[in-house]
Amino acid sequence: xxxxxxxxNTFAAQTAGNIGFVALGAGYTYYKGSVVTxxxxxxxxxxxxxxxxxxxxxxxxxxxxxxxxDFPSLSSPIYLGFTANIGLGDxxxxxxxxxxxxxxxxxxxxxxxxxxxxxxxxxxxVLPGSTGFYAEIGVLDPYLTAYFREDRLxxxxxxxxxxxxTFLTSR
Numbered sequence: 001x002x003x004x005x006x007x008x009n010t011f012a013a014q015t016a017g018n019i020g021f022v023a024l025g026a027g028y029t030y031y032k033g034s035v036v037t038x039x040x041x042x043x044x045x046x047x048x049x050x051x052x053x054x055x056x057x058x059x060x061x062x063x064x065x066x067x068x069x070d071f072p073s074l075s076s077p078i079y080l081g082f083t084a085n086i087g088l089g090d091x092x093x094x095x096x097x098x099x100x101x102x103x104x105x106x107x108x109x110x111x112x113x114x115x116x117x118x119x120x121x122x123x124x125x126v127l128p129g130s131t132g133f134y135a136e137i138g139v140l141d142p143y144l145t146a147y148f149r150e151d152r153l154x155x156x157x158x159x160x161x162x163x164x165x166t167f168l169t170s171r
Contacts, residue, residue, distance in 0.1 A: 009169045012038055017162020018112050018140050019057045019085060021048050027059070029168065036061040042085075054088040061116075077117050083138075085110045114138025118166070129169040136162040 008026035015022055020042020027038030037060055044053035061081040092108035116136035139147070143158035 010036060010038065011167045012040060012164055014040065014042075014162055014164035016160060017114070017136055017138060017164075018110070018160050019059075019083065019162070020044050020053065020055050023055075023057065023164075025057070025059070033168075034063045036063075036079075051091070055085050056088060057083045057085040059083045077119060078115070079118065080113075080115050081136075082114070083110075083112045085112065111141045112138045112160075113144070114162070116162075120168075129167060132166040132168065134164050134166065136164070138162065 008028055010027050010029055012025050012027070013023070014020075014025075017023075019040055021044040023040040023042035025038045025040030027036060029036050037058075040057045040059055042053075042055035042057055044055075046052045059081060060083070061079045063079045065078065087108050087110070114136045115138070116134050118132045118134035120130050120132040137159050139158050139160065147153045147155070147158045
């Protein structure tokens, strides 16, 4: 089994949360499950977003209570994280042309901060591993900037909600 350590040991399906209407991905856990790194592909169909949107997101999560030596690995429900999200397609710009710099944000790369809560269930009777269900609340970088610049914006105007499911293999 040592030869397969490079294979991902966590898999995720998510809806919403600034990654896409639907997102699927895989990744790795580190430090006894206290750090999770994932790469997710997100999709928003034209019927939902007005245009078809494809994204690729690097997602990093930290379970702060799992860092404590005596805290059980799978029972820390609260986590913090960030994403770097790349919009795929010609309609997105990573670098703005001079004529756009005073009015627009680059649209190809977005960052977000989030916090979430997760419940995890062992699957020993079916598969070696566990499954988790989570909810996250997060904010994209331009919304966070606008929130601090605009007095009329409230937290509910800039925060996004995500729901998802993870599968963690045991290796």
